[in-house]
Amino acid sequence: MGVGIKVEHLNAFYDKTQALFDVNITVRANHATALIGPSGCGKSTFIRCLNRMHETIPEARVDGKVHIGDLSVYNGTSATQLRRRVGMVFQKPNPFPTMSIYDNVAAGLKLNGFRNRKLLEEAVHKSLESAALWDEVKDSLHKKSGASLSGGQQQRLCIARALAVQPEVLLMDEPCSALDPISTGKIEELIFQLKEQYTIVIVTHNMQQAARVAEFTGFFLLGKMIEFDKTEKIFTNPFDKRTEDYVTGRFG
């Protein structure tokens, strides 16, 4: 089951450049939350702070409080422990190129020391099914490399890979930006099903996508969270003038 996320006074930096300014947000469990905003507004930085991916960049740092369920992200939790509970799907599909489809999905479990073969097989099956990829790959699990799939399939493979470690939260950083409309449709459909079990935070450049998949939407501008509300409200009757300008395309 998914858990909620609570972010208080989050500031993020790249060396001396501040990328996020005092972000506060509460994400509801088992819902999809979309983050929109122009390029460079900090939305990717923001979700990378949720699973401490931000700190893998040299000279990057964060301050503020983030709680994921009962877990305090920046206080007493190791990054590796945290990331097993907070899965991530990236902008460009990034399957492990030298691994088979099966090994790609099993990687998270195997590399974290999980060895039981039967349970691994079950987990792979279940994850591929949840990612709506099972039927397409079930005959070539061990024969084909993850990199030999099409872009849309690769992205669903990456989703399956993230699901296999049984996270509670799924972070998606523009998961459809490299995909065609049909593959995008499949992923969006998938998000709809996945939010029954996971809390989903999705960064997107596509406002229609936010409107389609998310119950809540946050608008970022220049590193600040300008507005956060029900998606419907953001797109029809935003509180802030800047949000309105952005969602109606009159930005700038």
Place this chain on the structure above:
Amino acid sequence: MTGVAVLTVLLVLLPLFAIFAYLIYKGIGSINIAFLTQTPKPVGEPGGGMANAIAGSMVILAIASLLGVPLGIGAGIFLSEYGRNRYGDIVRFVSDVLNGVPSIVIGIVAYGLVVMRQQHFSALAGGVALAIMMVPTIARTTEQMLLLVPQAIREAAYGLGVSRWRTTLSITLRTATSGVITGVMLAFARVAGETAPLLFTAFGNQFWNWKADQPTAALSLQIFTYAISPFDEWHRQAWAGALVLIILIVGAVAAVRIAVRHGTFAGA
């Protein structure tokens, strides 16, 4: 333009084929069962072979690989994953300088490090000398190959809660395996034919020796000794030895390539 390209390819391949053909022409006649199973005969006695030198070369190269490959790959991992700083720059510089040190000088170093201490020549000393030569090549190619692995692949592993060192070993290194192996085989092939660093480390031996702490024969040394001798029979055997050496190197490189292809996923 295509013509020029084809011509240059031929020019590059020509010396290789010429050497190989000439070796076969000169050496094949002296390769027989005795050559591959017997030790050298005293001067004037016909027959005999280089079996002990073939075995000795294998032992010395095994020691060199055992020491040099893990060290080189380890250094390469440091340079690519942790070495984007001053320490890395120092290691890179030192490694490039080491790469340019004449092999005979490395032999002297191994002499000082191992032979002086043991008070006699040994396969171990030869192995150490060759290992020192392997390290910079392996380290730098490993570094380059690991840097070619996209950051996104590492991030994918971090995102699954895999620790950094585990990611490096099981994801980054694995993704770069074929490139790293190329570097290792390059270094291996380069030192396999080295003679100078073995002259006063492994020293050579006319008899069988399986002890790593005793003077040991090596093909390159045996070829050197026989080639500068005044005897026709020894000259013929030197050619045969050279042919065997090159076949062993090609065989080892091919075997490793095939083994690796079976071990990793072919589709990528």
